[in-house]
Amino acid sequence: MRKVHTQEITKNIKEMCIEANYYLSKDMDYAMKQAFETEKSEIGRKILNQLQDNLKIADEEKIPICQDTGMAVIFMEIGQQVFFEGDFLEDAIQEGVRQGYREGFLRKSVVKDPIQRENTKDNTPAVIHYSIVTGDKVKITVAPKGFGSENMSRVFMLKPADGVEGVKNAILTAVKDAGPNACPPMVVGVGIGGTFEKCAILAKKALTRQVNEHSHIPYVRELEEELLKKINGLGIGPGGLGGTTTALAVNINTFATHIAGLPVAVNICCHVNRHVVREI
Amino acid sequence: MDKYINTPITAEKTEELKSGDYVYITGTIYVARDAAHKRMIEALERGENLPIDIKDSTIYYMGPSPAREGQVIGSAGPTTSSRMDKYAPILLDLGEKAMIGKGKRSPEVIDAIIRNKAVYFAAIGGAGALLSKCIKKSEIICYEDLGAEAVRKIEVENFPVIVVIDKNGNNLYETAILKYSNY
Numbered sequence: 001m002r003k004v005h006t007q008e009i010t011k012n013i014k015e016m017c018i019e020a021n022y023y024l025s026k027d028m029d030y031a032m033k034q035a036f037e038t039e040k041s042e043i044g045r046k047i048l049n050q051l052q053d054n055l056k057i058a059d060e061e062k063i064p065i066c067q068d069t070g071m072a073v074i075f076m077e078i079g080q081q082v083f084f085e086g087d088f089l090e091d092a093i094q095e096g097v098r099q100g101y102r103e104g105f106l107r108k109s110v111v112k113d114p115i116q117r118e119n120t121k122d123n124t125p126a127v128i129h130y131s132i133v134t135g136d137k138v139k140i141t142v143a144p145k146g147f148g149s150e151n152m153s154r155v156f157m158l159k160p161a162d163g164v165e166g167v168k169n170a171i172l173t174a175v176k177d178a179g180p181n182a183c184p185p186m187v188v189g190v191g192i193g194g195t196f197e198k199c200a201i202l203a204k205k206a207l208t209r210q211v212n213e214h215s216h217i218p219y220v221r222e223l224e225e226e227l228l229k230k231i232n233g234l235g236i237g238p239g240g241l242g243g244t245t246t247a248l249a250v251n252i253n254t255f256a257t258h259i260a261g262l263p264v265a266v267n268i269c270c271h272v273n274r275h276v277v278r279e280i
Numbered sequence: 281m282d283k284y285i286n287t288p289i290t291a292e293k294t295e296e297l298k299s300g301d302y303v304y305i306t307g308t309i310y311v312a313r314d315a316a317h318k319r320m321i322e323a324l325e326r327g328e329n330l331p332i333d334i335k336d337s338t339i340y341y342m343g344p345s346p347a348r349e350g351q352v353i354g355s356a357g358p359t360t361s362s363r364m365d366k367y368a369p370i371l372l373d374l375g376e377k378a379m380i381g382k383g384k385r386s387p388e389v390i391d392a393i394i395r396n397k398a399v400y401f402a403a404i405g406g407a408g409a410l411l412s413k414c415i416k417k418s419e420i421i422c423y424e425d426l427g428a429e430a431v432r433k434i435e436v437e438n439f440p441v442i443v444v445i446d447k448n449g450n451n452l453y454e455t456a457i458l459k460y461s462n463y
Contacts, residue, residue, distance in 0.1 A: 067343060105348050
């Protein structure tokens with residue numbers, strides 16, 4: 001058994017919220033630079049160039065890359081040999097988010113109730129996904145999610161007979177409908193299988209995978225490559241103003257499912273695809 | 281084509297703007313998003329006046345991140361315009377002439393743009409740090425309780441936007457895609 005104090009969780013989550021909003025991760029940064037090299041449209045190149053300037057200003061002046069600093073989504077992978085001492089774990093996580101959004105001058109974008117809509121003024125609560133894993137470490141992934149792209153995400157409950165072609169159509173439909181609203185170039189996170197809620201979580205988790213990494217399952221990897229090519233052939237381009245860079249990556253996660261179903265979730269993220277991972 | 285214009289953006293000025301033009305705006309503009317639009321329309325429904333001078337106004341759909349000490353404003357990029365589609369035709373009919381946001385607009389908004397010789401600009405989504413540099417002054421003029429959604433009056437200098445829908449209803453989101461589409 002290993003003891004972890006919840007103060008350590010709070011401190012890390014605070015720092016991770018700030019880090020995610022000021023600096024793009026290395027994989028995303030590289031993908032954005034590559035996109036500028038390969039983009040064919042003049043206006044698309046101009047936009048990608050301005051997005052490079054934007055990243056530089058955010059980094060140097062400690063201004064959030066985007067004013068929508070997101071709703072904080074946090075994946076907690078907790079080794080089953082870990083014992084938490086201190087506060088209730090969930091309170092410690094929310095406190096980290098609260099401190100990060102306050103001290104980092106990040107926007108408070110969360111309302112307490114979806115209908116009554118009163119701002120909580122500290123960006124809590126975060127959406128937290130817990131899982132118990134082997135070992136004695138805690139792996140934390142902080143992925144603040146902006147809602148321009150979140151609003152364009154979809155779940156499709158396909159039939160088994162729809163097969164892989166149905167999956168491809170679902171993904172292309174979601175991306176086409178998202179168009180300029182999702183701040184392309186986007187990253188497309190896809191979950192296939194499981195149940196209604198499982199495929200959505202798979203899709204969200206897929207967005208936290210490095211954009212230069214593919215699935216280890218050969219057919220899934222091929223699907224990722226094929227769809228990226230097809231999406232970039234849609235012509236949407238940077239800012240949705242026409243071009244050859246509509247997506248930087250398609251990340252697909254799969255899971256077992258029921259004999260009667262083929263759930264597909266498409267979680268779209270803008271070019272500010274934020275994900276910071278720490279293991280403590 | 282690159283163009284430089286000053287506010288107020290009048291019907292005379294929108295005459296010169298074509299879908300696809302790259303435009304740098306200088307002058308005073310208002311900032312309002314979801315909750316502020318809802319309140320403004322509710323005020324009108326109660327027979328009250330709008331808190332902003334709507335004639336020939338430009339409204340930027342934006343909710344900034346907080347400013348640090350010494351900063352005019354925090355990150356300040358556009359939000360998705362379609363959420364304002366329900367309210368925009370009413371404001372356009374009252375004299376609003378330009379909207380700045382990102383993303384598609386409804387047929388009702390496009391009709392109102394044509395009817396009022398207005399214009400819809402897109403700013404670069406996700407470039408909030410860069411765009412904040414073009415904002416020289418910022419003051420909250422009403423609905424302060426809405427936090428990031430309060431109505432602001434801001435002074436911009438060479439604020440970069442692209443004409444998406446011009447006064448004739450030409451829509452860059454539809455035309456530009458065709459050029460690079462091979463699917």
